[in-house]
Amino acid sequence: MTTATQNNVLEVKDIQTFIGQFHILDGVSVDVPDGSITVLLGRNGAGKTTTLKSIIGLTPPRHGAISLFGKEIQGEPAYRIAAKGIGYVPEHRAIFRDLSVEENLRIAERKPGDLARRADFIFDLFPDLKRLIKLPGGNLSGGQQQMLAVARALVPENRLLLIDEPSEGLAPVIIEQMMVALRRLSAHTTVLLVEQNFIMASQLADRYTIIETGRSVKSGLMSELVNDTATIKRYLGAA
CATH class of the missing domain: 3.40.50.300 (P-loop containing nucleotide triphosphate hydrolases)
Structure with missing residues (x-):
């Protein structure tokens, strides 16, 4: 450590x-x-x-x-x-409910092509988002919206x-999924x-x-x- x-x-x-x-x-x-x-x-x-x-x-x-x-x-x-390399995931998620999952991710690009470069990493952490890529953010469950909020901060390669x-309002099974994702994420970036x-x-x-x-x-x-x-x-x- x-x-x-x-x-x-x-x-x-x-x-x-x-x-x-x-x-x-x-x-x-x-x-x-x-x-x-x-x-x-x-x-x-x-x-x-x-x-x-x-x-x-x-x-x-x-x-x-x-x-x-x-x-x-x-x-x-x-x-x-x-x-300078900081991603911010605010309280209450603050996703764009009328935009699709893909659009929510794409507007987080800092440089053209960020999403394409990071897509495999993001969807490996949050496979639900790949399946729901065309669905409006407002149609996602609370847990899926939280996954999207974290994923959005991963589009640029933040350090x-x-x-x-991240656990606010989530069911225990979703909290466990979020914990697994954050543990894996910590191998790549500081939190x-x-x-x-x-x-x-x-x-x-x-x-x-x-x-x-x-x-x-x-x-x-x-x-x-x-x-x-x-x-x-x-x-x-x-x-």
Whole structure:
């Protein structure tokens, strides 16, 4: 496993983010080692989604630093940050319901021919999408829409994926399919994940950072956190 102090794809240092007049993040730091799955944990409203949005440039931080591949990116527009090799899978999927699966994927191309180059990889991860390629996104089940949302971020060859709540609203059997896909995906790209389902997170992630009321309060190896019942109960509300 890559250490947290070397070969970090992403380093977030003490960022502070406002949405309007509201001070949402007040000191969040996260290290994401190359080749890892790192998960952001915390109760609802802690600031996990805002952390992802701050990284990708949708809610730029006012203070602190964000480094991608060793170069600071805070303050750049979202489209430039994405072009540096970050894929973003937002909460609630945000697919285009009136477009076909193929059209949803094709509009994610960063360069002409991206989808053709990545199609085998994408459809090997999510074979349902190949079968449903001409179907409108709105006709897909919730699980299939989540697969499409992740697949869309895979069309360009991104080196880092930010994935927000991939298990939200999914049946247990679909969650298991998503876990299998994310495990396989992590062999090819680094993942920063927001996940409320602690069982899923504990089985997927190499490392974790806990966010509490807009601050990062604890981070480390997931293999150590799963045995730390006091920390789990204190910050996540689970025994």
